[in-house]
Amino acid sequence: MKRVACLNTLLTSPEDPKASEKLMDLFNSVRLYNKEQRVNGVVLVSDNALLQILEGESHVLAELIYRFSRDTWTKDTSVILNTDIDVPLFNNWRLKFVKSSTAKNDQYLRKIHKAIVADINVTTPQDERRLALFFSSSLLYASLKKVPEAAEEKEDGQNTFVNKRLSLAAWPKPSQIKPSPEIFKLCSLLSRREAMYETLKQLDLFESAAHLDNCLYLLDGFGLLISATVKEAIVDNASDDKVIVDKTVIDNELPSNRKPQIALVTSNTKPMKKDNPSDRFSQVLRKFISQTKRTRM
């Protein structure tokens, strides 16, 4: 078995709506191809650069890289690692968008970097630059500096969300957080608008404030939460680099049955505050849902 890593440059930004259609179709065809050909690994996307680390049969990998180099959406393919391996690093194929440096991202990238660094062979300045987009210099020397694992977590017992505007970058996947009415409510709300942490607390979405915190920490841990300090004026979420956005998903070396699945207490019969027809519909629907669940258990 072989491990190959290669760099590519995308001709358009992966965040350009027009390009993303084609790009996601491309990734999906790669996903299907890799599944069929038993190729595991990861495709990392950072800005316009792609770093693919792939493991599989040598001729299959060669074919894949050839295809990518011919694809009209990418240019400047260069293979920076090509080695025989006995023990694979990956047990599946993943696509990952690396958007900013967060504890979760760094941890994942550091792990990958550590595993492949000895075999990397970069010869041009362009490749060095592209590689640095994934493994920034601070990360390369992380072993010397000892970066704290969860930098954003509590400082002097202070809740990190205090005085922050929060919104949702993406919905959690069921494998990350077990679905519950509370989590749906919180995510629904945050996907539609920003909310101050303090205001969220007043809404009584959860049984307790601790519950809310727990949920927010979970979302944050998976890089699904966008938070900004109130002082910073938010003009445009997408381009404001003060806003911390991180779309890390769960480490893909973990077998799925070991992924955290946090169940949140269910209390889906909280009465609605106002008494309009919509609320009546909602109430009756919820009653129906909980009754049907009960009778089917």
Added chain:
Amino acid sequence: MDGIYKKLAIVGEVGAGKTQLINVISEISPFATEEKSSIDIGKEYTTVGIDYGRLTLEADMALGLYGLPGQERFSMLWDMVKQGLWGLLILVKFDEAFNSEALLTILKYFDSEKTELPIVVGISHCDLSNDADEVDAFLEIVTQLLENNGFITPVFPVDPREVESILLLLQVFDSLNTSIEYERELSYAQ
């Protein structure tokens, strides 16, 4: 008549599971038996190729279910149910050569006025894979596509054959709808 009638549109390619989902919900409807004996509701829809079913919650309260083909050439059918929807479910079959353009076309068509329409993208046939990571990789691609196009929409596996799965789905739509209420409270508070 002063009843409450809400509409849920279910859009998806052939084989995505629309008919199955509508049938399963209609069957668990508390008033399912009475309904069969009454006048055939929804005939005007079924004759033009829209799947119709309903979840009758009380004598004067129901959720109508409209199954619509996913291709844009059927957009005149979409127009028939588009107004005042309670929710839009887009069903995408897992592991097919997934069509980004078709998905975005549906989203943009239904959400053309950037309304507050609650939208969920349900991925069916996930049970055909026995690898959860593989399903996650697919969810990631779909999520990223939506995100890049400005849609923060829940994407999760749905099994149209399973009552549990459908109840969860209804719960999400309920949350999305009621969060609009919370939103009002929020604008008040901030």
